[in-house]
Amino acid sequence: MAKPSKVDFLVVGAGVAGLRAAVELARHGEVLVVTKESLGESNTHYAQGGIAVAMEGDEDIALHVDDTVNAGDGLVYRPAAEALASEGPLRVAELIEWGANFDRESGAAGQFLRTREGAHSRPRILHASGDATGAEISRALADYARVHKRIRFAEWTRVSALLCGDGRVIGAELASAEPARTALRAAGRRPVRAHHRVAARSILIAAGGAGQVYSDTTNPAVATGDGIALAAQLGLPKDGTSCEGQRAGAELADMEFYQFHPTALAVTGAPRFLVSEALRGEGAYLRNGRGERFMERYDARLELAPRDVVARAIAREMLADPSAPPGAANPATRTVYLDMRHVRDIDILARFPGISAFLAQYGLDLRRDLIPVGPAAHYLMGGIRTDLGGRTSIAGLYAAGEAACTGVHGANRLASNSLLEGLVFGARAAQAMLSDSLPLVAVESAGPAPKHVTAREAKQIETLAAALRASMWAHAGLLRDESALRQGLVDEAACTSALAKIAATGHTSRRLSEAQSLCQAARAILVSALARTESRGAHFRNDFPRRDDKRFRKHSVLGSDGRVRFEAW
Numbered sequence: 001m002a003k004p005s006k007v008d009f010l011v012v013g014a015g016v017a018g019l020r021a022a023v024e025l026a027r028h029g030e031v032l033v034v035t036k037e038s039l040g041e042s043n044t045h046y047a048q049g050g051i052a053v054a055m056e057g058d059e060d061i062a063l064h065v066d067d068t069v070n071a072g073d074g075l076v077y078r079p080a081a082e083a084l085a086s087e088g089p090l091r092v093a094e095l096i097e098w099g100a101n102f103d104r105e106s107g108a109a110g111q112f113l114r115t116r117e118g119a120h121s122r123p124r125i126l127h128a129s130g131d132a133t134g135a136e137i138s139r140a141l142a143d144y145a146r147v148h149k150r151i152r153f154a155e156w157t158r159v160s161a162l163l164c165g166d167g168r169v170i171g172a173e174l175a176s177a178e179p180a181r182t183a184l185r186a187a188g189r190r191p192v193r194a195h196h197r198v199a200a201r202s203i204l205i206a207a208g209g210a211g212q213v214y215s216d217t218t219n220p221a222v223a224t225g226d227g228i229a230l231a232a233q234l235g236l237p238k239d240g241t242s243c244e245g246q247r248a249g250a251e252l253a254d255m256e257f258y259q260f261h262p263t264a265l266a267v268t269g270a271p272r273f274l275v276s277e278a279l280r281g282e283g284a285y286l287r288n289g290r291g292e293r294f295m296e297r298y299d300a301r302l303e304l305a306p307r308d309v310v311a312r313a314i315a316r317e318m319l320a321d322p323s324a325p326p327g328a329a330n331p332a333t334r335t336v337y338l339d340m341r342h343v344r345d346i347d348i349l350a351r352f353p354g355i356s357a358f359l360a361q362y363g364l365d366l367r368r369d370l371i372p373v374g375p376a377a378h379y380l381m382g383g384i385r386t387d388l389g390g391r392t393s394i395a396g397l398y399a400a401g402e403a404a405c406t407g408v409h410g411a412n413r414l415a416s417n418s419l420l421e422g423l424v425f426g427a428r429a430a431q432a433m434l435s436d437s438l439p440l441v442a443v444e445s446a447g448p449a450p451k452h453v454t455a456r457e458a459k460q461i462e463t464l465a466a467a468l469r470a471s472m473w474a475h476a477g478l479l480r481d482e483s484a485l486r487q488g489l490v491d492e493a494a495c496t497s498a499l500a501k502i503a504a505t506g507h508t509s510r511r512l513s514e515a516q517s518l519c520q521a522a523r524a525i526l527v528s529a530l531a532r533t534e535s536r537g538a539h540f541r542n543d544f545p546r547r548d549d550k551r552f553r554k555h556s557v558l559g560s561d562g563r564v565r566f567e568a569w
Helices: 016-025 058-071 078-097 133-146 181-186 226-232 307-317 353-360 418-436 455-475 482-503 510-531
Strands: 006-012 031-035 151-155 157-165 168-176 195-205 258-265 285-287 336-339 370-380 383-385 397-399 555-558 564-567
Touching (some): 006 016, 006 226, 016 031, 016 133, 016 418, 058 078, 078 418, 133 151, 133 418, 157 195, 157 510, 195 226, 195 418, 226 383, 226 397, 226 510, 258 307, 307 370, 455 482, 455 510, 510 564
Parallel strands (some): 006 031, 006 195, 031 151
Antiparallel strands (some): 157 168, 168 195, 258 370, 336 370
């Protein structure tokens, strides 16, 4: 399909936030949704745990707000949490009306099956097909959006730059995001180097998180922080101009807070497959290498403590000497297991079909085996700073979902709030875009398409990205300190420099763009983590192990000048 030269609204990303926004926007104008792979390949699709929604009235909504605030360790922006919990029931009801099918209790017609997960005070988590909630939500939204005449999709397409004019964002430069040449040749196809510009009244970044910045992650390969990087480097397009009256780059916030899911599969040679928190909600235990349940030493809520608490507890139990003081030489040599062997009141295979099938590929069965698990990077609480309508610090640019930071998650996201966040704030961002009603401004046509990187350059890019990801896991993972974070910055600078030399040849590729985005995300995480000299939520400093409310009960804001400041919201 030929891409349009102008649209009313451009949406970058086709996860839950992007699709929900597109549906809202299409009632009032033409929408182009850009996604760098096929529709449905997003973090949303892989979300297993469920979607949290308060369906029992005002008391349940108030408790959902309190649970969200408590999990966020003192940093949740309460108006954002109130919007999430109060508007969530309507957004989920819409989703059901549009065809989403959530699990229901057997023998109780019309009653949704609701479960409880870590840090929730009551069961309020809806699931679809047991452990395929994200896939079902993604399917329902995509099916609903596909039939809308005003929504067009540009699949296998990436945004290579945002365009500025009249003091705001006015459009975007699009490029091919097709697979590598070798894969295309194997399929009998030639690579396409599409190069195209499109004008838009406003643009929404809903491109998800940046889990691929870490070597160990539950995120799919597409989660490379592209949208965050685009916003952060805004004002530096290829022609060298910047947004009139604006400093280059949108503000980022809370980038030090990366949530590490406690239980990703830890089997040599297997992907870091997410072993859902819903298993612990159904009664699973965590055991160390000696077979002991250990969570009682860390939190009275045991296996249902907030994710940051459970993840650090597992990380410590994996150390050669869990009792050693922080900072001591202490490699992770032990194994931690998830144990469901005692759970007999549910049909485990029926309740968790996807997880069971995946584990079976590695000879594991939830009913009889201890499942080796460990933490892996899972969700970015920070992102592009926005208000509750998705407005960024740059006019014409909006953000929603994991790419954005409204403060709704604080320092640690409450389990199963992310899909709800996408629905609620995707709709809110669309409403803000409609309310602001910015005019359409013409953009110049794109120049010639740049040449693709050489095979040698492509190999170098993969080597550089792998080294960066390993460095981030080693130096900016669950347990941090100044020395490690500074080494991470040295490694990031070296990667950025090497990638810049490749880009200076005029060559380009999707992987070069992704690697540069990872560097931008890595630097934002590192400098923000260095600036926050305390421990809070998902951010733990061995050299500053205590929470410091007097100095740091504030959100970090990373400006375009590269400096971090702290603000109370």
